[in-house]
Amino acid sequence: MTTTPRVALFVTCLVDLIRPRIGFASIAALEAAGCEVVVPEAQTCCGQPALNSGDRKTAEDFARRNIALLEGYDQVVVPSGSCAATIRVHYPEILEHDAAWFPRAQALAAKTFEILAYLDEVRGWKPEGVALPTTATYHDSCSGLRELGIKRQPRRLLAAIDGLELKPLAGAETCCGFGGTFCVKYPAISNSIVGEKTAAIDAAGADLLLAGDLGCLMNMAGKLHRDGSPVRAFHAVELLAGMGDGPAIGEEA
Template identity: 55%
Template sequence: MEPANAVPQRPRRQRKLQVALFVTCLADLFRPSVAFASIRLLKRAGCRVAVPAAQTCCGQPAYNSGEIAAAVPVARAVIETFEPYDYVVIPSGSCSGMLQQHYPALFEGEWRQRALALAAKTWELTHFLTEVAPLPAVTGVAAAGPGVTYHDGCAGLRELGIKAQPRQLLREQCGLQISELSRPEVCCGFGGTFCAKMPGISAKMVDDKLDDALATGAELLVGGDLGCLLNIAGRARRRQLPLEVRHIAELLAGDPRGPAIGEPG
């Protein structure tokens, strides 16, 4: 029993999650607004966010091209850079899949264990914001702006099961209902190096994706992988189609003010 004059103990403040943002090469070089939007979202979810300056490419281009010997040192550098943090969050299903699914296969022994540990704490952005650190609820949100359709990137969909999460966030945070594509699980034709090796097939695939998007009546196509979005936006601009393309992080962060992907700044 505590003495009568005991000082009440203040409840211990819960430690904020230490989250490192893996920016990705495409965001760094072509769409930095995706990284800044991701930072704002993670802070809104109550996380402490770091962006390690030593981070590099995840090694996926070399890995997908069969250059395993070139991918290994890149993967080691990523593991060393991100080991100190509670979580690694990536606004890309493709890069997330590389760290989660493919890094452990590159190594044996101690490095394999380190790769597995990193994989276990690596999350794609929308998955993290629904399963680990949910965003605060938004009250009185009402749908506004153009109709929206959503493109599911192959890596996020097939390797990580990312499908319901982005739709949930768009509905709860932005009040948006998705006008679904008739074939949402079909590849857009990007496929990393595939679009360079097979340009004719890639162009037909992205044309089919664009025609499907236009058939929904949507004026805005949203997705979670910049590789897909750059491919779709580039083809839409070549065809002079009335379709904006944006990364989901930009919408969730309330920052759709700048030019859409593929539009001049």
């Protein structure tokens, strides 16, 4: 008999504040994949901004809080490669000196997954009855690609959507220039990087831009909009949950 995993959805700050549709799409996809989904109400930031800014003490505080909150679930799923990597890769690193918390960090890391990798590799799920006759191109976000090895998983999932044609993106693995706090600290450099990225996106000739990290998508969608591009941006899980016909990122009222 197949057991139903009790999965905690770690929503992430950006999804909660900027694009809740990604959270609802994540719940829909996880439930379709046979999971019982719980959204712990006490969840907060994963601590990535503090960690990236050198505030290790605050990052450790966030880590301990989230470990205590999430460790009781069968798995933890995150609709962001960078936030998932913070829990999966960096929590054990920053708590390795703490004999009490290090093994708990390791245990949580072992059962924390980025959502596209979880749906594909852990659940072996494919969307059924989802159709979207359009073209899309896919950007591989840095943390998901380099820290978690996410590359083929989203493309396998998206290939199951009827009518969706994936077009190759030149430099798909190249940074979009967001980089968390990098785009705030070095806006001129970030804008130059994203300009090269959006030029490649336009050259791909696709109607939609897809990725697995909202921060990257916001950065690229903003530049596309400022430059007058018709390309519309979505988190891949929105399409997988059949929500690709709604407002794109940046189009919400």
